[in-house]
Amino acid sequence: MYKQRTYICFSLSLSDVVNLPYIKQRLFSTFANTTAVKYKMSQNIYDTSEFFAGYSQLERSQIGLDGVPEWLRLRTFLPPLQNARALDLGCGMGWYTRWMRTEGGAAFVRGVDLSENMLSRAREMTDKAGIQDGSVVFERWDLDDLEAQRRLLPEKDNGTYDVVFSALALHYLENLPELVRHIHRVLKPGGMFVFSAEHPILTAPSAPGFVEILNPKFNAESASSDAGEEGEKKTRNAWPVDGYFHEGLRVTNWLAPGVRKYHRTATTYVNILLRAGFELTAFDEWCPNEEELEGVLSWVKKFSNTWVRPDFLLMAGRKRVF
Numbered sequence: 001m002y003k004q005r006t007y008i009c010f011s012l013s014l015s016d017v018v019n020l021p022y023i024k025q026r027l028f029s030t031f032a033n034t035t036a037v038k039y040k041m042s043q044n045i046y047d048t049s050e051f052f053a054g055y056s057q058l059e060r061s062q063i064g065l066d067g068v069p070e071w072l073r074l075r076t077f078l079p080p081l082q083n084a085r086a087l088d089l090g091c092g093m094g095w096y097t098r099w100m101r102t103e104g105g106a107a108f109v110r111g112v113d114l115s116e117n118m119l120s121r122a123r124e125m126t127d128k129a130g131i132q133d134g135s136v137v138f139e140r141w142d143l144d145d146l147e148a149q150r151r152l153l154p155e156k157d158n159g160t161y162d163v164v165f166s167a168l169a170l171h172y173l174e175n176l177p178e179l180v181r182h183i184h185r186v187l188k189p190g191g192m193f194v195f196s197a198e199h200p201i202l203t204a205p206s207a208p209g210f211v212e213i214l215n216p217k218f219n220a221e222s223a224s225s226d227a228g229e230e231g232e233k234k235t236r237n238a239w240p241v242d243g244y245f246h247e248g249l250r251v252t253n254w255l256a257p258g259v260r261k262y263h264r265t266a267t268t269y270v271n272i273l274l275r276a277g278f279e280l281t282a283f284d285e286w287c288p289n290e291e292e293l294e295g296v297l298s299w300v301k302k303f304s305n306t307w308v309r310p311d312f313l314l315m316a317g318r319k320r321v322f
């Protein structure tokens with residue numbers, strides 16, 4: 001009898017090799033869909049050794065919030081935290097989770113992340129900080145998994161949180177609108193959702209990176225030899241943006257090849273909040289101001305590209321009190 005066989009051929013690039021777990025997951029989902037089984041697992045790049053080693057070297061990983069220039073602004077978006085019940089989504093090493101408890105005075109803070117590496121650093125540092133009374137807990141959840149979202153924030157928790165916070169994690173999520181609706185549901189009336197994300201100008205390009213362009217202000221005759229001022233330099237940095245309005249998956253190389261992020265326009269971020277029922281209370285395309293630069297953020301001057309394009313989108317929304 002004639003037997004029909006089906007062969008599946010693959011050609012793998014280097015970034016695919018890094019992403020083998022993801023490819024396995026996609027294959028699984030493809031077949032799972034055929035039998036109507038819903039299965040979704042996110043890329044967990046922070047648990048790959050190359051990415052985690054690179055991320056651990058960043059200032060914000062080494063010294064925490066003093067190495068986070070946008071934190072000065074973001075913290076002004078937070079409500080008073082005294083005795084609050086708070087949630088930190090994509091908490092990473094738990095710098096903000098601990099801050100909300102120790103500096104903010106929150107009664108209970110729940111930090112959630114997908115990465116075992118990040119969570120074990122978070123637990124280690126929290127123990128070292130002497131917070132061992134159960135007021136700060138860390139849990140492993142995949143925030144992009146629809147079923148996990150429902151279990152993480154069940155109906156019984158409706159209206160029980162004062163603050164939901166998230167720093168630089170939401171651009172990794174495809175199912176963000178769904179998550180934000182759950183966040184709205186579990187907040188108390190008047191409760192706040194405060195977050196930062198990579199600015200859409202960063203996430204938009206298919207091949208993000210600076211390029212040198214001719215400086216239109218350059219004047220060869222008046223240029224001095226040391227060319228210190230922007231107007232005197234022959235070239236300047238630019239950040240080309242292609243496909244700003246083409247939202248969705250981007251696969252980029254940052255710290256490791258094949259990092260998956262989801263690009264959304266600034267309008268979409270605002271609309272996700274509004275449609276979930278929040279009123280927008282703060283919106284900022286972060287850049288340090290003069291006062292910060294002359295004072296506490298003088299160390300940021302070395303990152304001169306900060307003025308070429310925004311790095312971060314900072315937003316806050318309040319659940320209406322009816």
Ligand SMILES: C[S@@+](CC[C@H](N)C(=O)[O-])C[C@H]1O[C@@H](n2cnc3c(N)ncnc32)[C@H](O)[C@@H]1O
Pocket residue numbers: 042043046060089090091092093094095096112113114115118141142143144145166167168169172173
């Ligand atoms: C840039 S780090 C920020 C960590 C922390 N919020 C901070 O700012 O120090 C992004 C974090 O998002 C987490 N993350 C990414 N995708 C996730 C997902 N699907 N579910 C839960 N956490 C996720 C990563 O593991 C990582 O810890």
